[in-house]
Amino acid sequence: MSRVSINHVYKTYKGNVEAVRDVSFTCEDGEFLAILGPSGSGKSSILRMIAGLEEITKGEILFDGNVVNELTPSERNLALAFESYALYPLMSVYENIAFPLRAQGLGKGEVGKKVRFVAEELDLVDILKKKPSSLSGGHQQRVSLARALVREPNVTLLDEPISHMDQRVRAEMRARIRRLHDELNLTTIFVTHDQAEAVSLCDRLAVLNFGELQQIGTVDEIWNKPANRFVATFVGEPQMNFINGKIETPQEVSIPTKQGKMTFTYSGKVDQRYVGSEITIGVRPQQIPLSLSKKQEAAIAGSVELIEFQGENAILTVKLENLDNTEVMLLVPGERLGQVGESVWLGFSPEIIHLFDKEINISIETQ
């Protein structure tokens, strides 16, 4: 276990391609941290620099306060679990797991004890004598994970470990990985482009885009206080809806409609200088209450354009009766399947309203 700090790290590739630009964050001891971003955001470069597989162009990486920039991957004592398992095909599961310990020169008794322990944790005891080729993909992956964890690594690095698995296995794998992390008190850094996986497993998320850190925070913070439109859009499915509006007072925002403007109060505070400015309002599809009549004062009318049933819930596309006729998406319980063309009311309560600067797209709310 270790605390991992990334301190003003840059990575520049040949031809002056800046893959990572001035990124700083810390993964605390025992934490489960996700590095989340689209392809090309620099997340894999960061992972590879932590692992020691890639030179750091500028800045420092520290384990427990000690700079590890110059250490080789093996000196860093990391567990790397990539998607491909790379097990030794001629060795049994036991020998595969024991291999790194033997390489360290550990005695037979010690090796046996450690292999048993990790095999029990990972539910591999029954298959220790088998060869990798006779195992299912899930088992192979767990053996690979066991081989990585048996060395009691400082940090466990997971690179997209489940995003390509069959959807039906994923829910179980999430539970398994989370259980391992908690039970073995691991420090885990999980790299993924899949926001749903990141949100499902991790304590905190570091969201990257274009090589820069956009925001780091708990799932709750990222969800409720996105720092900018990129974070707001990238985390959450369906993505956040955006509507044009104008700041009327430090507590009120308006949306223009054919019948004049409608005003809504919001729960955060906005700097006085934004009063009178055109801004962007963000509302999450999961948080908008829907009703057939006007149930609350802060509500806007619209009509259902489309219904997509998803089982547990359904996605409605609703055309608002504002000046832009903005189309917004709503996630509603699956039982509530209305009619296309139906008139509905969408509640815009203060706590679900997010506000963004129209030009630079940053959140303009303060608490």
Place this chain on the structure above:
Amino acid sequence: MAQVRLESVTKMYGKKKAVNNVSFDCKEGEFFSITGPAGAGKTTILKMLAGIEKVTSGTIYFDNRPVNELGPQERDVAMAFETYNLYPHFSVYENIAFPLRAPKREESLSPQEERDRVEEIADFLGITELLGRRPAQLSGGEKQRVSLARVMVRSPRVYLLDEPIAHLDARLKFSTQTALKRLSGQLGTTIIYVTHDYREALGLSDRVAVLRRGVIEQIGTPGDVYHTPSTDFVARFIGDPPTNLTDGEIVTRDGKTLFSAGDDFTIQIQEGLTEAAEKVARQEGDKRTVRLCIRSSHIKVSRDKVSDNSFQLPVYAIARSRQGPMCTFELKDSFLQANIEEGVHYDMSEKVWLDFDQDHILFFEKTIEISKR
């Protein structure tokens, strides 16, 4: 527009039955999906409908007329494949316009009509800004949308779409699915749609056929296949997180019918449900075994005992799902997952109470293997 009917259609490849005695009736203007895992025979059915593959036995009807002997051209279908096959030397615009210029077409369009048509479709699928580009300048997701546009620009009797949005990333898939749903509503043309992704099938379709190893397991509305699956296979295939399947035995004690999957996990089956359980129970030695199915959203987890029928299990792990936070429990040969309230924390290995909503329990015969992976 056409009504499409399959009557006992079978397709053999050598000795292998790829499609086994499949019958369905797709109404005029219907959006009909065929879903199932890889190798289920979905694409084979579509190819037989297109006239690219011959049927081994059985009959395909378009508007009640057999089309078995008709070639692809004569059937007047438009088919989109998973692979794109765009003309590399044409621009995106020309690629999409190509089917409109085909010499065999009865109606020929004026240049303005052609442009309107192409632009309308491009706008729908969000590729307007790509119209001037060449295929080589496109990403995989963009190519797939162009290829879909090239199919949707036509006005055939039937559209046959094979995984047309499979290669889009999650976000783009979402918006393209919405666009496709809207487009289908506007066109009103019969669409037969093949996908391995149950969410596409549920979201887009009027009706869904679930296929397994060449055989149809169930045909129904999206609501039917989700809420009242006909087999354990359908139940497991539709929905995320996957529904819980737990094997246990039926025990009669003091005139009560119990389901038991181990000492800790025993519940009384309410009266209306015993018949359903008895019907699918199988004698195995001295036990009567049955498979219980319940979705994670129909299990209540709490620190307090909710009812006489609650039972206790230790928490295996807490992770989230699309439906919010989720608690996993480890059983003898499977995992059990239940939604929990936002913000409530349970410790690993803490014993908590579970209560099943009996109105949403289903019992099945075992037709698929479940195991912890």
